[in-house]
Amino acid sequence: MAKVPKKILNDPRNVVTEMLDGLALANDGRVERLDGKDILIRTDLPDSKVTLLIGGGSGHEPIFHGFVGKNMGDAAACGQVFAAPSPDTIVDAAMAAHRGKGVLFLYGNYAGDNMNFDIASELLEEEDIDVRTVRVNDDVAAAPPERADDRRGIAGDIYAIKVAGGAAGECDTLDEVERIARKAVGNLRSMGVAVAAGSIPETGKLTFELADDEIEIGMGAHGEAGIAKQKMTSADEVADQLMERILGDISLGEGDEIALMINNLGATTMMEMLIVNRRVRQILADRGIIVHRTDVGTYLTVQEMAGFSITVMKLDDELKHYLDLPARSVGLSNM
Amino acid sequence: MAKVPKKILNDPRNVVTEMLDGLALANDGRVERLDGKDILIRTDLPDSKVTLLIGGGSGHEPIFHGFVGKNMGDAAACGQVFAAPSPDTIVDAAMAAHRGKGVLFLYGNYAGDNMNFDIASELLEEEDIDVRTVRVNDDVAAAPPERADDRRGIAGDIYAIKVAGGAAGECDTLDEVERIARKAVGNLRSMGVAVAAGSIPETGKLTFELADDEIEIGMGAHGEAGIAKQKMTSADEVADQLMERILGDISLGEGDEIALMINNLGATTMMEMLIVNRRVRQILADRGIIVHRTDVGTYLTVQEMAGFSITVMKLDDELKHYLDLPARSVGLSNM
């Protein structure tokens, strides 16, 4: 097995707690940890609002803990690295963030997350809190369209959070927020490529192996297998492969508008992503697809995995409105 | 020599051009490449303003090309990877961005940048354009205080650009913008630590070597040697070492306010930086130093180098005002 990355850490078993402390401090007072739990919550929650609860395993930085704030998540329930949060964490987060109008759970579609959030949702119903669930399943590599419910949630999470967060900020009912979040998720398609593995600090082991000249097209956000291992190839060819799959999965034509995200899985240079963006834009321009906004950066990593993913969200006026609402957090806009 | 990172690129000799194309496209119309040159320039430049020209070698992502926009650089002159831009590039950028009120050159203090910008400045004077130069020299590891002019510019560049950009947006005279930029630079101190090397795409070679259990404290932004190589140690100890040097170099006491940046040199996880932030905040709290704002992210990399730097800028009301002005660009705030 390949050499494990050198890391500057204290006790590897405490990474999540120490990280959440550091994150709360980095948020300049806009969020805090809830009673030392693995929960980040807004300090500026209005008295009455529909609550957006996000969450999932840690280690996919800066998601989820980095997307708590106005017009984003109201709180995040954080698990250990690559492990869904426990039902208690989710329940505690939901109860603390609840402001009388119900809670939308928004998270990536994984067996572990589904089970833990479902248990939490059953417990919250006993407390008479209205809970709805929307699962992000944007990874087109994970299953064919007819089994879209089996698809994983990857970087599409961010656009979903941004839209749902905006809706939860402005809309009056849980029904409405759920409807809009569902529309966002239905319009999201992503796919990634990995060139090198990431690791879990506590095990110190890389999560998969790739030969020196190999890449994996369609790899998931925990190193789950993708479509195929193949020989390293050019940026243009990789962009072509990913875009062919993505555009083949959603109806997009001349004049349609999209949001476009190129997300760093960890150790990839921005240079690579910008070079890929150049090709992606050529492909989109050829089809007359209009890019309303572009986000190139580090939004959902797999620790130090090298590689990137491309996300397309088809837009309408409503989605555009909520997506573009201003928001500020460690994971989003730092300046 | 260690294994070179796998990269998804096209021709390694064209990385800068392709990257700049991709970057201009990622900026959603707010910047463009100037006539296919290695120059990015705002598309929304007002008719009359003091011009802020930034620039330097490429490969330190997202600086400089990612910081062009309102309240940031008006244009960026970009060199090849780790190589200062040529005088023509600088002159062309300055001429195109000049709006009648003179040009401030703001860049990192390196022999190559100094010479190329100086030549450009001589050429621009022949065109009767008023040019001033402010060099960022925030790296306390590079030389003792009495030789501060020998210090390199590292992540302090970003705060300097942010302050000078704000000043160039609001102030009427080059004198005033220069004064404010100089104050920002005088108040900046940074220091970094490297745990693994980055590489230049065109050579495919790592820029230095470190043993598996070694780190280099004080390493520069091109892999220049720092204070010392030492054995890998804990996040808290590394934070202590960097902060001791930084705080020993600037007078900061009870009640003083700072901006704090923890900058990813490339392949480091956000987890590591947040854990470091936790310790940094303890150190600052012990001294009663107030953190006005925190920026934890990827602002100035050395390609896929692993490691991070810490930057402190001492603030007064004027610096705070310009630092906090809203700005949006690929490198800054993506949402």
Place this chain on the structure above:
Amino acid sequence: MKELTESQVVEMLREVSKALIDKVDVLTDADLATGDGDHGIGMRRGCEAALEGLVPGLSVQDAFKKTGMAIMSKTGGAAGAVFGTFFRGGAGAFAEAKTLDAARFADFLAQSAQAVSKRGGVEEGAKTMVDAVMPAARAVEAEASDDLLVVFTAAERGALDGVEASKAMIATTGKARSLGERSIGHPDPGAISVSIILGAMKSYAASL
């Protein structure tokens, strides 16, 4: 022996927790092969919490429930939910009981098997821990003995058969799902944990 006292049950569940903690590397490697590599450290985290709660004086039912709650709240991930459910889901079989005997254990295992299958939304064949729990429950049922060592031995045997059988399965849930055919040949990590749990019970009974 025919039954375990309350304090023996607590001791046995402590041995179960320690056995899982001891096997952290085995579980890590198994999960690296088909998943994300965190199954070992997840079970360790849960079992360390269980050890804190497993103190003398607990009833049989509470000892199982406490173990399940610790795992459910500290392990996280898929394993937290399903192993939490495993220990809690069948604990009703011990309601009011002052001892653990073969009949109640058989009941526990059968109920737990139903509970995890429901929670996970999977039947046998999906390459999960359900593939170890179900055969273990059937083996206990078939054995129809009232000797606990015999019963635990049968349970471990059933689980180990399940681990073996899981190698040939194509995962249809969890992180291994995306491997598709590439998951063939690897055992399911959660199934291995089930065999460790039941094996530790057997060893405890044998040690009495």
Place this chain on the structure above:
Amino acid sequence: MKELTESQVVEMLREVSKALIDKVDVLTDADLATGDGDHGIGMRRGCEAALEGLVPGLSVQDAFKKTGMAIMSKTGGAAGAVFGTFFRGGAGAFAEAKTLDAARFADFLAQSAQAVSKRGGVEEGAKTMVDAVMPAARAVEAEASDDLLVVFTAAERGALDGVEASKAMIATTGKARSLGERSIGHPDPGAISVSIILGAMKSYAASL
């Protein structure tokens, strides 16, 4: 031979460019040892641009200026500025000249040495290409020959001595500065480039 015609000068500068391009790996490795590793590819970029501009019909002065301008605008970094200055800074020595002879070349080298030292803000001893240019200029002066092969040979010799001497120096400018004492033992990459330039001139003269 005593002089080179205009077209021979163009040819010679083409050979100089090709020699630097050929040595890309040597220069990369030298710059990796003390700097950031881009000196080789930087000189290659500049020299490739120079080759495009070095076409028949250029005057002696223009051939040097064109070479300098190509390097200045395409190499970038410290080398772009100093080697651009090297070729341009002394080119005035060839003003109006129809040929390159030893006296004019000595003049060129002396003026260039001054120009690069001024541009870089450094004297000898700072571990830069100035440490190769200055001894080369002095060697040519000392040689006082009118035979170009002799002159170029002396120039290369001076530069190589400078490369050798640079090993013992502690860098006080450029990216090697921060190495401090750790820079001792490594030659300066820019000094190596100077020796390659002058060596290519010698080889060209020898080939005639």
